Amino acid sequence: MFLLFTTALLLEKSILVLALFTVTLGVAAYATLAERKVAAAMQDRVGPNRTGPFGLLQPIADGVKFFMKEDFMPNSAERWLYILAPGAFMFVACMTSAVIPWGTELTLFGRPVALQVADLNIGILYILGFTSLGVYGVMVGGWASNNKYSLYSAIRASAQMISYELAMGLALIAVVMLTGTLSLREMAEQQAGLNWNVWYQPLGFLIFFVCALAECNRAPFDMAECETELIGGYHTEYSSMKLGFFLFAEYINMFIACAVIAVVYFGGYNFPGLDPSWLGGLMGLVVMLAKTFFFIFVFMWIRWTLPRFRYDQLMQLGWKTLVPLAMVNMLLTGTFVLVFES
Amino acid sequence: MQSLTNRSKVVVNKEMSFGERLYLPAVFQGMWITLKHFVRALIKGPNTVRYPEEKRSFAPIWRGWHVLKRDEEGRERCTACGLCAVACPAEAITMVAAERQQGEEHLYREEKYAAVYEINMLRCIFCGLCEEACPKEAIFLTDRIVPADYVRQNFIFGKELLVEGIEPDKRIDVSKRQKHLTEKQAPPA
Ligand code: SF4
Ligand code: SF4
Numbered sequence: 001m002f003l004l005f006t007t008a009l010l011l012e013k014s015i016l017v018l019a020l021f022t023v024t025l026g027v028a029a030y031a032t033l034a035e036r037k038v039a040a041a042m043q044d045r046v047g048p049n050r051t052g053p054f055g056l057l058q059p060i061a062d063g064v065k066f067f068m069k070e071d072f073m074p075n076s077a078e079r080w081l082y083i084l085a086p087g088a089f090m091f092v093a094c095m096t097s098a099v100i101p102w103g104t105e106l107t108l109f110g111r112p113v114a115l116q117v118a119d120l121n122i123g124i125l126y127i128l129g130f131t132s133l134g135v136y137g138v139m140v141g142g143w144a145s146n147n148k149y150s151l152y153s154a155i156r157a158s159a160q161m162i163s164y165e166l167a168m169g170l171a172l173i174a175v176v177m178l179t180g181t182l183s184l185r186e187m188a189e190q191q192a193g194l195n196w197n198v199w200y201q202p203l204g205f206l207i208f209f210v211c212a213l214a215e216c217n218r219a220p221f222d223m224a225e226c227e228t229e230l231i232g233g234y235h236t237e238y239s240s241m242k243l244g245f246f247l248f249a250e251y252i253n254m255f256i257a258c259a260v261i262a263v264v265y266f267g268g269y270n271f272p273g274l275d276p277s278w279l280g281g282l283m284g285l286v287v288m289l290a291k292t293f294f295f296i297f298v299f300m301w302i303r304w305t306l307p308r309f310r311y312d313q314l315m316q317l318g319w320k321t322l323v324p325l326a327m328v329n330m331l332l333t334g335t336f337v338l339v340f341e342s
Numbered sequence: 343m344q345s346l347t348n349r350s351k352v353v354v355n356k357e358m359s360f361g362e363r364l365y366l367p368a369v370f371q372g373m374w375i376t377l378k379h380f381v382r383a384l385i386k387g388p389n390t391v392r393y394p395e396e397k398r399s400f401a402p403i404w405r406g407w408h409v410l411k412r413d414e415e416g417r418e419r420c421t422a423c424g425l426c427a428v429a430c431p432a433e434a435i436t437m438v439a440a441e442r443q444q445g446e447e448h449l450y451r452e453e454k455y456a457a458v459y460e461i462n463m464l465r466c467i468f469c470g471l472c473e474e475a476c477p478k479e480a481i482f483l484t485d486r487i488v489p490a491d492y493v494r495q496n497f498i499f500g501k502e503l504l505v506e507g508i509e510p511d512k513r514i515d516v517s518k519r520q521k522h523l524t525e526k527q528a529p530p531a
Contacts, residue, residue: 042380044379045390
């Protein structure tokens with residue numbers, strides 16, 4: 001009996017992991033296309049339209065291009081770290097998706113199946129931990145290239161990511177105080193219907209959102225890339241699929257960041273009228289994805305609107321504005337919780 | 343300095359006000375603008391002309407690849423007077439004149455004709471002054487684009503590339519350009 005149960009669990013989780021991996025990769029691939037289409041529309045252009053209808057095969061063409069290109073490695077590069085960095089970046093990006101609850105529990109073959117790979121009771125900590133690991137990919141990649149621009153960019157990127165992680169963590173603490181849990185599933189369950197955290201934490205959401213942009217290296221905080229000043233930043237020396245990995249992992253990061261925003265602040269798979277049936281469960285999944293995609297769109301929208309921050313402005317915003325604001329937010333939430341729940 | 347458009351703004355390096363330091367109003371303003379463009383592009387589609395499938399039509403009086411016209415009987419109109427070469431500001435035109443021999447009346451309308459007539463398309467600025475100078479209505483600019491090439495020598499167009507064919511279907515219609523020129527040269531009413 002126990003054996004049967006374990007096998008079923010293993011099978012279920014493996015399928016889930018595979019599905020999640022495929023979906024993540026697919027979304028990231030098509031996010032690259034969507035990005036170009038959104039950019040095009042915002043600039044009154046057409047965007048890629050040569051590969052298949054509406055350019056739908058563009059991500060495949062890009063992938064093939066990345067594989068066919070010469071895999072160049074600078075002579076003076078730190079060989080192993082240089083090879084390791086893109087892989088590490090990609091790995092970290094993919095790992096984060098494990099704790100995100102994509103939907104309610106469905107009943108499949110008589111047993112409840114949660115649409116979540118791992119319901120860690122410290123889900124939020126896990127995510128914070130892995131996003132801070134993400135900086136290693138950028139840093140190691142930039143440093144191992146042995147190129148001054150890459151090094152500058154790597155230093156900038158690590159400083160930026162570390163600074164913004166602080167405000168991000170502080171913003172999340174307020175949510176944790178409010179919900180009393182670190183598990184993302186419990187958090188999602190608490191936000192049934194329209195009882196979303198964002199109504200209680202508007203400031204916290206804003207801070208988290210800005211920090212998420214910075215963590216994902218997205219404009220207006222794309223200090224790590226800086227095409228205009230640092231000729232591509234930490235991946236200047238990368239080519240072929242190694243470069244592809246870096247670019248791709250950034251899109252995965254964006255997807256995951258948007259999913260986290262949706263779960264933590266916008267009720268995840270909840271919507272008014274969610275019922276525990278099969279159909280309701282699927283609807284929850286669709287709603288969750290819709291919310292995520294909406295935030296991906298907002299990320300792109302911001303990228304194609306705002307110019308990059310200067311480095312000192314970025315640091316100032318992080319340390320002198322967001323961190324104090326997040327602390328005030330934490331204080332207010334604490335008072336609120338104390339007054340209303342006792 | 344006097345402003346020409348009234349749209350210029352004087353840049354001042356003043357302290358930003360609190361509202362400006364919040365960034366958010368300006369951010370939302372900017373995002374509103376891009377959103378308007380986005381929605382407009384979604385509904386109406388961008389104004390882009392999708393080139394290989396869709397070609398913009400030329401202006402009827404487009405000034406491109408020259409043609410040396412023949413008259414109704416198929417004789418070359420040019421008499422090698424050189425007025426076009428004189429008028430040409432880019433000095434793109436050169437020619438060698440020759441005398442029409444007995445039995446060549448069906449080829450050349452005048453007694454003198456251009457044995458060699460060359461336009462250097464790399465020098466030409468397609469101003470159309472050669473047309474205006476020509477007393478014989480022999481040279482016209484047409485709506486054909488001079489094709490690109492890798493070799494400079496190939497841009498020197500000789501008579502084989504300039505003179506139109508004798509067959510009726512090889513004639514090149516310049517009536518629009520002709521009309522435009524007459525209107526342009528007509529004394530103001
Ligand atoms: S179009 Fe102008 S530049 Fe060209 S050949 Fe005629 S006169 Fe010269
Ligand atoms: S094209 Fe006209 S202007 Fe030029 S040489 Fe011939 S007749 Fe004279």
